Amino acid sequence: MSPRIPATLIAGDGIGPEIVDATVAVLDALGAPFDWDRQIAGLEGVRIANDPLPELTLESIRRTRLALKGPLETPSGAGYRSSNVRLREAFQLYANVRPARTLIPGGRYENVDLVVVRENLEGLYIGHEHYIPIDGDPHAVAMASGVNTRKGSRRILEYAFEYAIAAGRRKVTIVHKANIMKALTGIFLETGQQLWEEKYKDHIALDTVIIDACAMKLVLNPQQFDVLVTTNLFGDILSDLVAGLVGGLGMAPGANIGADAAIFEAVHGSAPDIAGKGIANPTAILLAAALMLDHVGRHDLGDRLRRAIDETLNLDKVRTGDLGGSANTKQFTQALIARVATG
Numbered sequence: 001m002s003p004r005i006p007a008t009l010i011a012g013d014g015i016g017p018e019i020v021d022a023t024v025a026v027l028d029a030l031g032a033p034f035d036w037d038r039q040i041a042g043l044e045g046v047r048i049a050n051d052p053l054p055e056l057t058l059e060s061i062r063r064t065r066l067a068l069k070g071p072l073e074t075p076s077g078a079g080y081r082s083s084n085v086r087l088r089e090a091f092q093l094y095a096n097v098r099p100a101r102t103l104i105p106g107g108r109y110e111n112v113d114l115v116v117v118r119e120n121l122e123g124l125y126i127g128h129e130h131y132i133p134i135d136g137d138p139h140a141v142a143m144a145s146g147v148n149t150r151k152g153s154r155r156i157l158e159y160a161f162e163y164a165i166a167a168g169r170r171k172v173t174i175v176h177k178a179n180i181m182k183a184l185t186g187i188f189l190e191t192g193q194q195l196w197e198e199k200y201k202d203h204i205a206l207d208t209v210i211i212d213a214c215a216m217k218l219v220l221n222p223q224q225f226d227v228l229v230t231t232n233l234f235g236d237i238l239s240d241l242v243a244g245l246v247g248g249l250g251m252a253p254g255a256n257i258g259a260d261a262a263i264f265e266a267v268h269g270s271a272p273d274i275a276g277k278g279i280a281n282p283t284a285i286l287l288a289a290a291l292m293l294d295h296v297g298r299h300d301l302g303d304r305l306r307r308a309i310d311e312t313l314n315l316d317k318v319r320t321g322d323l324g325g326s327a328n329t330k331q332f333t334q335a336l337i338a339r340v341a342t343g
Contacts, residue, residue: 002033005296008060008067009036013043014270016070019282022333023068023289026308029337030301032293037064041083042072042270053083058090067263068292070285071270087263088120093256094152095159096120096235097291098267100242100252103283104313104323109222109245116228116242117163118235119156120256122148123184125232146184148231153191159257160229161200167227171205172196175214175230175238188231215241243267250322253287255295262295264288278328281320283309286336308339 009024011017027034039057046052052072061067074082087093096118102111124146134140157174164172174193178186189208196206209217211234217224218238222245228238243252249268256263266285274280286309293302312318318335319325327335 004035005033006064007034008064009038010041010069012070013073014272014275015280018280018329019285020070022282022329023285025333026336029340053086061261065261069265071266073270091258091261093258094121094155095257097255098239100246102246103251112222112245114225116239117160119232122152123232148184148187153188157192157195164227165203169226171226173207173209173225173228175209175211175228175234177211250281250284252284253291255291264292279321280329281322304343308336308343311339312336
């Protein structure tokens with residue numbers, strides 16, 4: 001019997017509790033080794049603990065160093081700061097990994113199988129912003145500063161190369177804007193090229209591409225890419241773009257990896273308009289759970305889960321409404337559990 005692994009479970013807001021409960025049921029059927037410590041965050045954290053990221057939740061993740069979470073609501077404009085950003089900072093989750101793989105054939109793009117590795121802590125996301133008042137207008141000029149460091153760049157680039165080699169990938173592409181942002185993204189490009197020459201040129205191919213050209217090439221022919229590694233803002237945009245190539249955010253898992261913790265998530269929003277209706281698609285967080293199994297060394301279970309999802313969608317043709325089917329969350333979950341049991 002495999003040893004049990006403590007893990008924090010955050011249901012989240014909106015459809016979060018529904019898709020998280022579905023995922024736990026599937027993982028139980030799979031025989032996943034997790035012992036869950038249920039905690040709260042987001043709007044639920046505000047409602048119960050007057051904090052979108054309560055200290056008990058942080059303490060739990062410090063202890064388990066592993067978490068699976070549903071979507072968390074963040075108000076636009078005024079309100080509280082994003083719990084997702086706070087989690088990245090609190091646990092120095094420097095690598096955001098977003099795989100995109102075609103699950104249902106027959107769409108606009110076929111055979112997409114690529115990964116975006118995004119630097120998660122630097123760049124323009126650090127939030128150094130301010131206004132300059134002019135002639136009585138307090139917001140006359142808005143300014144923002146981005147910071148990329150050699151150390152931070154090397155850390156995420158090293159992770160991307162090691163990830164790609166371990167996964168049997170063929171190529172890493174560094175995405176940048178060093179033709180214009182010569183310092184801010186130039187340091188990232190320069191560090192990546194030096195690192196490849198020093199350690200990786202005999203193990204994997206390297207390519208570089210400017211961000212705008214990358215976006216165009218992804219839309220024209222996504223199969224030309226394998227692993228994309230880039231800075232924070234570009235990674236934020238590209239990871240949603242590649243999700244669109246395979247059916248949208250409902251099919252997109254995410255992993256946030258740091259030196260001392262790893263948090264796996266559904267990257268889509270909380271969808272409050274359908275919360276409680278029992279029609280949410282849990283595929284994204286199920287795929288995140290498969291990444292979590294990989295992370296703890298249970299690739300066998302991660303592969304079984306991914307295979308069961310493929311078979312449920314394509315052999316059994318059980319799909320939720322957003323995928324053109326008629327199954328509700330419970331029906332999809334039951335069909336998936338049946339596949340897991342035979343897998």
